[in-house]
Structure formats: C-alpha cells, structure tokens
Amino acid sequence: MATLSMASERVRARSGARTFLSRYARSRSAVVGAIGLLVIVVCAVAAPLLAPYDPTAQSAGSLLGPSGSHWLGTDDLGRDILSRAIYGARASLTVGCGSAALGALLGVPLGVVAGYLGRWTDSVSMRFVDLLLAVPTVLLALVITAVIGASRINLIVAIGVAAIPQFARLARAATLSIRDRDFVVASRGMGASTPDTMFRTVLLNLLGPIMVQLVITASLAVVVEAGLSVLGLGVPPPTPSWGGMLQEARGYLYQSPTFGVFPGLCLAITVFCMDRVGHGLRVAVGVESAGATTRAVI
C-alpha cells in the first residue's frame, strides 16, 4: 500500500496546475458546467455587444411572441426579452459572486481566528455564527432590504451576511485540522507572531476548500437573489434581472409563455453550471469522487 501512496504523491508532484485540471476534468458534468458558466459570464460582460436591443427601450408592441426581429418576443412593456435576459445575467452574477465574496471576506477570518485561538474566542464567535444561522437567509435579507432599501449593493450585503456562517464554520473546521500540524507549529517555533501564523501559514492552506465554498455559495446566492426579486425586494426596475422578469411575467403566463419561461431557464442553467463547477472543484481538491450525484441545491 505504501507503493500506492508514494506513486500518487509523485504524480501530484509533477505539475500542480496540470494535475488539478486533469482531476477536475475527471468529472464530465463539471467540464460542461465550466463551459456553460463561461458562456454566461461572457454574456454578462459583453451584454452591450450581444444584446440586439437596449434592454430598457420599449421598441415594439407588448407581449409579442417569438419572431425574427424579437427571437424570444417582448414583455408587457414591449421590451426585448432576449436583451433583458442577457443583461439580466449581470444582476445575477454580480449579486451571486459579490455576496459570496463578502461572506468569505467576513466569515473566513472569523473562522480562522476562532479555530486557531480556541477557548473563549472560539465560543464567542461560534455563538455569534449560530445566531446568524438561526435566522433564515430570506428573512434576514428581507429585514435588511426593508430597513435600508433595495439596491444591488444592499442585496449583496444582505445575502453576504447570511453566508457568513458557512464560511466561518468551514474555515474553523479546516483550521482545527491543520492547527497542530508540524508546519504550523514550526512557524510559531521560528518566531512568527500569531497573526502571521494565522493569516499566512494557516490561511494559505485553506484556499482550496474556500474556493469550493465560494462557488457553492454563489450558486445559492443567485437563487436567493431571484427569490427576493420575485418578492419585489430585488434589483429595482427598470434594471433587468431574471428574478425581476419572473415577477413581471407572473400575470402573463397564458398570454406569453416565453416571457416567464426564459428567465427561469436562465436561472436554472446558471445554478446548475455553478453547482457542477463546485462539484468539479471538490473532486479536484479531493473531497468528493467524480461519480458523486448532484448535491441538492438549497
């Protein structure tokens, strides 16, 4: 058995990035997800170039079906649905990634400090995290947007704060598992200060799992953002967002099915792609096998 571990170790050795990619590629669905996500990101970034119309311009008649000039038809105000869907990716992605990043930025240091220092620091910060966890994400977001108003930034803050517990717990658990490894002890022994040990030596070794968590949290955040938009607490109109479009389409499902179906599809595909990318990263980092079935989202 010793042979096996030695062999695999030397393999890992060859080239870090290359092996990482080849491990990632072991999961087909992860590759599909990565390509899909790439397409969505390109759409969001290059929206002005790709969208046939201005997403807020009321160009033609309202609630038109798909046609040569409006591939997906128009909405109740006569705006092009395809253009709005393309621009809508911006809202979903910025809110999704922004809130995940905010959650990580606040949660990871909290978790590292709690895990590394232990004792009362640990107890206090984890009780705080429990407190956050006790409040449902949507409710927390509701309260925040209700108090400080709905805007993209506020959405990011609301969802990001709700994501703190996941990051804090992950970082704490990972810190606990490496806190007593020799290289961390060695860092102290060499005369490193506590912050130096925590945020250089320890944090550097948590990047893998944190990256995975970032993608997963982002996919959840996209769903939450859409949910809040349907409740009318999302990105304020007329800025297009998929959740907002769903909300607008609610009353017209019979007259114009494409109005509601397409933003919904966009959401589903984005979340699916993100989930698969998360899965691929987990495989590459070595916490999940390539054949594992889809994790339930939410």
Add this chain to the structure above:
Amino acid sequence: MRAAGSGRLRPATAEPHPVEEHPGEPALRISDLVVEFSTPAGTVRAVDHVTYQVARGETLAVVGETGSGKSVTVLAALGLLSAGNVRRVSGRAEVAGQDLLALPARERRTRLGADVAMIFQDPMSALDPVQRVGDQIAEALRAHDRALTARTARARVLELLTLVGVPQPAIRYDQYPHQFSGGMCQRVVIAMAIANRPKVLIADEPTTALDVSVQAQILELLRLAARETGAATVLITHDLGVVAEMADRAAVMYAGRIVETAPVARIFDRPQHPYTASLLASLPRLDQPQGRLRAIPGQPPDLRERSAGCAFAPRCPIGGDRPECRTERPVLVARDDGAVACHHAGQAVTLLPQPDARPSVAPPARPDDAPAVVEVVGLAKVFPIRRGLLARTVATARAVDGVDLRIGHGSTLGLVGESGCGKSTLARSLLRLLEPTAGSIRIDGADLLRANGRQLRRLRQRVQMVYQDPYSSLNPRLSVGDNAAEPLRLAGVPRTQRRRTVLELFEKVGLRPEHADRLPAEFSGGQRQRVAIARALAPSPAVVIFDEPVSALDVSVQAQVLNLLRDLQDETGVAYLFVSHDLSVVRQMADTVAVMYLGAIVETGAASQLYRRPRHPYTRALLDSIPVPDPSIRRQRVPLTGDPPDPTAATTGCRFRSRCPLGRERAACADRTPELRQVDGRWTACHFAEEVA
C-alpha cells in the same frame, strides 16, 4: 505482567537459532507474482515476478524500503489488495499446495485465518474498538470451527492469552482494546493469529510501531508463536536488526524485485548484491561511531520509470557505469548458498567496511567546558488532565519532571528515551512552544522563560527545530525556497538577501538551487528533510533541535542525512540537541547522551562511556533490547518486561522500580528517589549503579 509471559518466553538456552532441515512441501510458495497498479501517470509495476517459498517452521524475512513491494506481494498473494486501481495480479500463491489466487473469493476467505494468519504493523487499528478483546479472539476461533461452544471457546481464548503473556487473562478477556497498551494489543493480535494454528504466519512490520523495550518482548513472542504452531513465518520488515535477530533466511527486495536471497548468516557475512552490501554498510553501529557513514547516493527509484537495466544501477557503487547494468536486467541466479540478481555479484562484499579499516578513534570529543549555548535547570512541565462537564483537573501528568541539561557550543547532546518519556515535551519547551511549569532555560545566557513577545521572537531565531515528519513540517503551499526562507522573513531580512542566503544553503544541504521554486510535494522524504534542515540553519542559530529527524526516512537515505548533519556542524559550529529513540543513530551523532525515563534523566555522560558500560539498569536494558544487525551475536537478552508506567500515576521512590531487574524488591528503591550522582565518570540516578555491569 512480568510473571505471566517472561518465564515461558525466554529461550531455555542461548543456543543459536535452530537450523533445521525443512524438508518436503513448502508451506507457502509464491511464484512469478506480478502486481500492477494503474495511476494517472501510467502503469506502476509494484511487484515484478517475485518468487519465494517458506517451509514449515522456517522464518523468512522479506527486507526492503518503502515502495520495494514487500507488503504488496503478500497482500496480493492473499487476495487482500482492495485498492480500486489494481490493474493486474498474476502468478501463483500456494498454501500447502493449493493456489490461493485460483480459488474463488469465498473459499479463499475461509482459508485466510485458518491456514494463513496476518499480523499487522498497527495493533491498535487491527482490533475492533467496540468489541471485547476476548470475544474477538473467540470469534476468530468460531469462524473456523462452528462446533465450538461458547464455553470451550472462552477457555481456549484464556489459554491463548496466557500463552502470549497477557496478565490476568480472565479480567483482560472482557476489556476493550483502548484499555490495552500498544504492546498488549500486539500480543492479542498474535493470539488471534495463532488461534487456528495456521500453516503460514505473516507479520508485516510487527514491531515498527512499538517502543524498543516492547519490541524485544514482541519479537520473543513471535518466535514462541512460530515454535508453538510450527507455522512458516514471513516477516516483512525494513529493520536489518530484526532480520538478523529473527530470520532463518532473508529475501532482499528492491523496486519490486527480489535482488538477493540467502540464509541470514550468509546475507550479513557475504552479501552478494551491492544493494544488500551498501545497506549493511550504511547502518550506524551501536558499538562505535564511524567518522562518516557509507551512504547510498540517490533515492529509491520511481517505479513508473522502468529502465531496461538493473533498477539499482543509478545508485550502485559497482555497476553504475557498466553498459550491461544499464541495458540488461539481471535475473536471480543461484550463487553461494542463495540467489542473487546482479551482473557483478562477486564484488559486492568489498563494499562492507573492513573491521580494521573502520576508524577506531571516535571523532575528537568536543571539550566539555565549551561555553554553554543552552542551559536548562530544573525544568518541569505538568499537564493537567481534565475530565467531566466542568473540565475539573482530576490528575496531573508530569511529562518533564526536574530536568537539568547543558549543551556546549558546537557539541551534540543526544536525548534518548521511549515514547511518552517526555523527550518531545522537553524539546518543545526549549522553543517555548509549550510553557514550562517550572525551571529555567537560558539560551546564550538569555532567560527564555522571562522573555516578552519581541525578545521571545528574537530568541527563537537562535533556537531552530527540525521535526520528525518531513511530510508535515513544510508548508505545502509555499515553495521549498520560501519555506527555507521563512525564519529570515520573520527576522525582517529583505527579499533579495533572503533569496541569496537560501540558495547558498540549498547548495550546502545538497539540494539543487534551481529547484527552490518548486512545491514540497515534488520532493521525496529525504529531500524534504534537507529543506527542513536548510530552514533550521537559515537564521544562523546557536542550537538546532532535531526531533527524530531520520526515523521517517528510508534506511538508505538515513545515512545521507546523518552525514550531512555531521558536515554542517563541523562547518558552522552549531550545537545540536538530537532527540531519538534509536540508540544507534544517537551513538553516531552525539558527544554526550542523556537517557530519559518518565520525565526525568536517569543517566547522562559521554556517549562512548555510556554505551560501553551503562550504569543505570534502564540504559542497560535499552541497549540490550536493540536488535543488532549481526546474526552471529544473537544473544540471550534480558528484555525489559512490561510497558512504561502511566505518567499520571504518582510514584514514590525510583520511577523505574516497577520494571527494574535490580530493585524490584529493595526497600531503598521504594523509599528514596535516587538523585543523579557521579558514578564511574558519568551521572546516574540509581541507588545500585555499582551493581550494573
């Protein structure tokens, strides 16, 4: 404990191992075994046409380093390889004439345990933690004999437990594995293995996880088990001392092949393969230190890169440049009472150090009055043991209990002791990684324990440490160069200067400077330990603490690292504190030696004196317990009985009393704790030191 086992275990006379004829059918015959794994980087042939056989009552030692295929061979032969990436297992594995590999899995299983039994390296994980120990043995019995009633099974188990030297078997029967020490667990595993009187007994590194004094007991027990059952024994080990002590024949494996096989005495006297000879020559010796060890250059081969020639050729002192070694793979050929796979078999024996050629003078002893770099007085570390909801302190463990140490400039102090004796706690206290409970530590005269934050960080630059496991002591996310530069970065040395110093150090420790930007994962254990050594030397420390620096390394790499440490000390004049359980390694490295038992130093003095004439019964017993790689001096030993006592138990008098061959019944030993006193030119904490000869 002592009463139960020792009487039976001790061989009646000091007779050399019985060299019986082993006629007839071999109990185990492995032939032409090939095992391949598929890895992302290609197929690895871990076992390459291995053939060996063991007769009833015979002990065959299979020796080899990590990755040589010694364990995989038997696991594959028994059909126990379960890794998903096994690509090919072919060949035959006959037990009493029946090929196990040809049997359907179900039938094979019934033969395992009945005909073949295995003893693994880690006894703790070989036992089921939630089942009573006795029931586990009974289960092994009843699995193969359905007719056995519960009562007779219990009686048989008690018999077995008595046989393997478990004291109070009736009580121990109903206990769980966590209530047993490692040595006791291994006894239980052995009892389970011999329960069904197997024809073949396979022991895979059975003593590697155990302390020296316990190892000696278990080796005795294995010998007894083989004798009782008459089984053919395959002993898989990397320790040539164990081979010399235990085996009738030995097979040396390298890179998945057997390179030499012969009776043990022949292997050690007249090795025919250069690898065997080099291994023997590279071992540090217990009787006297050598100036330099004859290290084998390079590292064990990468099995994925199969060359056409001899796998050992790149490291071979004989055949390295000869064309036939590069192009043609040597096959095993019968020769001199055994078989060897080498094109130049005759020349290997010249690699052994000649008795007269060995430098008889120890390296010049460093003056004892050299200014002290480290001075430790009355150091103590007490760990509270907390239990219950309120974490109340229910007991204390005195891990270090009043230790005085002194390390002179440029000299090496060897600290020896078994696991749990407090040597690592002591080492870590010297960096103040643990906060000592009492005592004082002076580094270059500065008080370490009174130092405030900044002073402490500065003092820590003067004391560096090299850890046991090079796989976990380097930060996996930093390049090896950055790893080595860490202490300099912390000292505020600017980047370009750090880089320059590190590259110089890499050169010094035998690493290629152009590899400085690679991650630790790309390096082997020996190379990583070199990185760790470079890191320790980077801030020009006054003293480096080595915590078992070579025990995680392969035998052939150990010597390289020990030589390197020697050279570096000669060059820089840094002092070493060398902590190890391996007395031969300490003999090779240390000027003075301190022997620790249960948190206290029981004997300390010049290495040459201590090894030649130990005065403390514990030192004596430790030296006796070590298997020496020389089958001609297989001795009647007086192994220590029992395990090191629980450090939480309060003891009065001498702490070694419970295991001491001298003082068990003496009043003085129970009444007074012996202080270190000068005896015969060294310091010994024993009331009756004069009696130890």
